[in-house]
Amino acid sequence: MAEGDFVPLTHEILSQSLSQIDRAVGGGGFAFTRLDCSNKELTDLGNKVDGYTQLRHVILSHNKLDKIDALTRLPHLLTLQLDDNQVNSLACLTEAAMPWCQRIDLTTNKLKSLPSLTALSRLRFACFASNEITTLEGFGDHPALEELQLQENQLTSLKGLGRLAGLRRLVASSNQLSSLEGLDAPVLTKLELSKNQLVSLQHIGGAPNCEELDLGENQLSTEDPNLPELRRLGNEMALLKSLVVAGNASDLRIEAIVAAPQLQSIDGEPVTAEDRESATAKVEELTEAIKAREEEMARQAEEAAAAAAAAEAE
Structure with a gap:
């Protein structure tokens, strides 16, 4: 099939893709509740699904869809899988x-931003991995969300993420994060931030109950012997047990134990x-x-003051 060909969802494809007959919500007999149109090279859904309002699981993986408006009128939908499309x-x-939708997967599409999804009030799992997302502005609060996957995008911060009161796992690896501004997940237990550009861990306290943290392959270092960034883990993440820091600008294993003695595992080793x-x-x-650093700074300050005084005397 040639690139750019129009391939609509037809009644023939639809009839071959429906399965799982269950009792209809609200009574009135039985209805198909599952639609799997994966790998059909579809480019358009048209209005063919409008009559199937009892659908609860829709799978449209590996197609060429760029619009999904037709799916927003399925009031009993529970899961929506749209990975590998062009949305x-x-x-x-x-x-x-779609008030009952609990799971949505849009891995490998063309998304550049995320709007508020508060209309999906029961959404528990959302995956937007491998898109082109540069901002979370407007995403907002989603109290029912338990897992959010944002890996392999182009995010530079988490600003706009909103308060995620029920989130347990956040995956934001392989982005361009240089800031954690916007992190606000009070019950989060697993945070994955590997392969970013983090030099500072400011705002890491937005996940105070985190137990597992992956900071591998960032730009963290021990240049400052006060260890200000690592000490945030000890001061702001009291429950942290497991930490990954391999692949940073410095070897951080022992320094991490100094800064966060509550740790039980580092880089997969106890x-x-x-x-x-x-x-x-x-x-x-x-x-x-x-001590040596402070003495050097004091010496430099004295020299600068002496130079300034000499210049003023001239």
Whole structure:
């Protein structure tokens, strides 16, 4: 089939793709509740699904759809799978009549932003991985959402994410994150942020109950012996047990134990008694480094003051 060909959803395809007959919601007999039109090279849904309002599971993976307006009129829909299509906007979902939808997957599409999905008031799982999303502005609050996947996009911050009161897992790996501004997930337990550009962990306290944190392959370092960024993990994530930091600008294992002694596992390896002994020794080393740094800063300040005084005297 040639690129750009128009391939609509036909009655023939529809009849071959319907399955799972269940009792109709509201009475009135039985109806098909599952539609699987995967791998049909569809480019348009038309109005063919309008008469199938009892559908609860719709699978349209691996097609060429760029619009999904026709699906917003399925009031009993529970799951919607649209991975590997060409959807470039979800504006139609802002007023969708899909109050029971709990799961939506739009992996590998053409999305550049996310609108508010509060019309999907029972949404628990959402995957927007491998799109072209650059901003979360307007996404807003989603109290029922438990898992959100945003990996492999182009995000530079989490600003606009809103308060996610029920979120348990957030995946934002392989983006361009340089800031965690916008993180507000009070019951989050698993946070995946690997392969970003994080130098600072400011705003990490937006996930105070996090137990598993992946910061691998970022730009974190131990250049400052005070360890200000790693200490945020100890001060703002008291329940943190598992940490991944491999692939950063510095080897952070022992410093992480110094800064966050509650850790039980780092880079997939348990924290041992030997590690804790090394951390104790590292504290002394860091204390000396801090002292030397402060003395050097004081010396530089004195030299600058002397130079300024000499220049004024001239």
